Amino acid sequence: MVIVAAANANANANVLKMEKIRDDIQLPIIDLLSSKSNRSQVSKQIVKACEEYGFFKVINHGVPQEIITQMEEEAHNFFSKPGSEKERAGPANPYGYGCKNIGLKGDMGEVEYLLLQTNSPFINSKYYISQDPNKFRCRVNGYVEAVRELACEVLDLIGEGLGLGLGFLSELIRDVQSDSVLRLNHYPACCDVIDKSASKIGFGEHTDPQILTLLRSNGVEGLQISLEEGVWVPVNPHPDSGFCVNVGDVLKVMTNERFVSVKHRVVVNSYKARTSIAYFAAPPLHATITNCLPDKDKGNPIYTSFTWGDYKKATYTCRLGDTRLNHFKFHNNN
Numbered sequence: 663m664v665i666v667a668a669a670n671a672n673a674n675a676n677v678l679k680m681e682k683i684r685d686d687i688q689l690p691i692i693d694l695l696s697s698k699s700n701r702s703q704v705s706k707q708i709v710k711a712c713e714e715y716g717f718f719k720v721i722n723h724g725v726p727q728e729i730i731t732q733m734e735e736e737a738h739n740f741f742s743k744p745g746s747e748k749e750r751a752g753p754a755n756p757y758g759y760g761c762k763n764i765g766l767k768g769d770m771g772e773v774e775y776l777l778l779q780t781n782s783p784f785i786n787s788k789y790y791i792s793q794d795p796n797k798f799r800c801r802v803n804g805y806v807e808a809v810r811e812l813a814c815e816v817l818d819l820i821g822e823g824l825g826l827g828l829g830f831l832s833e834l835i836r837d838v839q840s841d842s843v844l845r846l847n848h849y850p851a852c853c854d855v856i857d858k859s860a861s862k863i864g865f866g867e868h869t870d871p872q873i874l875t876l877l878r879s880n881g882v883e884g885l886q887i888s889l890e891e892g893v894w895v896p897v898n899p900h901p902d903s904g905f906c907v908n909v910g911d912v913l914k915v916m917t918n919e920r921f922v923s924v925k926h927r928v929v930v931n932s933y934k935a936r937t938s939i940a941y942f943a944a945p946p947l948h949a950t951i952t953n954c955l956p957d958k959d960k961g962n963p964i965y966t967s968f969t970w971g972d973y974k975k976a977t978y979t980c981r982l983g984d985t986r987l988n989h990f991k992f993h994n995n996n
């Protein structure tokens with residue numbers, strides 16, 4: 663384990679805080695093919711991973727390689743453009759192209775990104791993103807449809823493991839008004855990787871606000887998770903055909919904290935640039951978020967009921983690293 667003093671990437675940039683970096687972690691690997699023959703075992707494995715890590719990998723996920731390759735090609739083409747051209751798809755407010763600025767509250771990172779809405783094929787057409795906008799739109803839609811199916815399958819398995827009604831969770835993101843978003847991230851290569859403690863923050867620590875995130879990367883290291891305050895564990899970056907899945911704040915609330923939404927971040931410490939594509943599966947803005955565990959497991963609700971719209975609004979008034987859910991806790995003394 664290495665102990666380093668790391669600079670935070672935002673307004674606290676001059677504040678050094680001590681943190682520990684552990685050895686790489688191998689997240690639980692869920693083989694979705696085996697759910698065809700043993701569904702209840704796979705659903706138990708996923709529930710356990712959501713309780714213990716809030717993160718897991720899925721393999722044999724059914725998203726066609728061609729669709730992934732085409733999406734990765736579009737991401738590569740976009741980020742390869744000169745800055746002035748990319749700026750034409752910005753600023754991210756919150757959607758569109760952003761460079762170094764994350765969100766609306768002054769957070770910064772060594773990252774450029776494209777944040778896209780997914781609930782209408784034309785919604786992003788105001789941005790100048792590609793020389794062939796139809797091809798771009800087609801490929802993004804193909805990818806979104808495929809990862810949405812995967813997210814629905816994972817949510818159905820979770821629902822079965824928790825004893826929820828059939829399709830209860832997946833219906834939220836199948837809804838035509840689902841507020842899901844797609845994010846393409848590009849982290850430049852770091853010129854000084856000899857001194858790992860000099861790593862820069864690509865994307866500062868945060869939890870994902872939505873239900874579930876499905877993430878793919880180009881196999882370049884950088885993603886770290888924090889299962890314990892102040893201790894960071896790099897996620898093994900081995901390139902494979904899988905997706906990294908993580909629990910968002912909404913699912914944590916719906917399971918009354920049985921599931922954890924774990925803080926994660928990206929550090930830039932490789933000779934190679936990292937690219938990642940994240941699909942954030944979200945409910946419609948009007949959907950009510952509340953403890954949905956069956957009566958026998960419900961316990962005392964920890965959070966008040968709120969709509970996804972309320973939570974999203976709160977998210978955008980908070981800094982990246984804030985624990986936004988505290989505002990929705992019963993008997994909140996903060």
Ligand SMILES: C=C1C[C@]23C[C@@]1(O)CC[C@H]2[C@@]12CC[C@H](O)[C@@](C)(C(=O)O1)[C@H]2[C@@H]3C(=O)O
Nearest residue numbers: 756764765766769870871977978980981982
């Ligand atoms: C600083 C911020 C960026 C963010 C909105 C926020 O105010 C706090 C949460 C951030 C986050 C993290 C997960 C996703 O990447 C994201 C799109 C989201 O829904 O919440 C980002 C937001 C963003 O970059 O707009």
Ligand SMILES: O=C(O)CCC(=O)C(=O)O
Nearest residue numbers: 845847865885928938940
């Ligand atoms: O780039 C990554 O690997 C993670 C990015 C992330 O956490 C996010 O976009 O919310």
Ligand SMILES: [Fe+2]
Nearest residue numbers: 868869870926
């Ligand atoms: Fe994230």
